[in-house]
Amino acid sequence: MNIVAQFQQHPTTRAWNAVKRILRYLNATKEIGIEIDPKDVKLMIYCDANHGDTALGDRLSVSGGAYYLGGSLVHWTCRKQRMPAHSATESEMVAASEAVREGLWLLRLGEIMGTTGPIRVHIDNKAAIDIANAKGLTRRVKHIEIRDAYIRILRERGIVEIIQVPSLRNRSDVLTKAFNGPNAFVHARHMLMESPPMEEREAAGECCDTSSSLREYVL
Helix, strand or coil: CCCHHHHCCCCCHHHHHHHHHHHHHHHHCCCCCCCCCCCCCEEEEEEEEECCCCCCCCCCCEEEEEEEECCEEEEEEEEECCCCCCCHHHHHHHHHHHHHHHHHHHHHHHHHHCCEEEEEEEECCHHHHHHHHCCCCCHHHCCCCHHHCCHHHHHHCCCEEEEECCHHHCCCHHHCCCCCCHHHHHHHHHHHHCCCCHHHHCCCCCCCCCHHHHHHHHC
C-alpha cells in the first residue's frame, strides 16, 4: 500500500497489477482480524527502518512503527523518510523519532482512558540505541538532524524508555521490508498482530510519574 499509493498521480500498469494483488490478498484473508483486549494502560512501540529502499529507485528509507496498548495492536505506520539516510543507524534513528512523536500523540489521546507513560520503545539497532542513550551527538553522527535525535531528551525526562529487541522479534519488521517467500511474511504478520509476551510488556525497573513532564513537553 505504501508503494502503490505513490502512483496515484501517474498510475502505471505495474502499479495497477499490484493493487489487484492487494485486493486478492484482502479477499482471501477476510477472516483475519485484530483482537483488541488491553491488559493494562501501558503504551509500547516497536519501530524499524530499511536503509535506502530500492523499490522506487529514490533510495529513501522507509520507517515502520507498531503501537500496542496493553499488549493489543491499536495503531501502525509505514512512511517514506523525507531525506536519504547516510547509514542504517541514521535511518533507524529517524524511524525511532517519528515513532516517538506518534506515540506522544497516542499517549495524549489515551489520557481519557488512563494511558500512562513512560512509552517503551523497542529498537533492534544497537548503534541507534547507543545514540539515543548518549548525552550528546558524537562527531560521526553530527550530520543527523537534531529533530531526529530529540528522542534522547524524552528519555532523559523519563517520558520514553529505550529497549533493545532482537531483529527476529521486532514486530514492525513487516512494515518496512519485503520477504523472500509467503511463509516468512505470514510469520511476520502473525507476530505483528499477536500480543507481545509478558516479559516485553513489563516495565524494566521502576517507573516514575511522568504525567507532569509529559504535559510540559508536548504543550
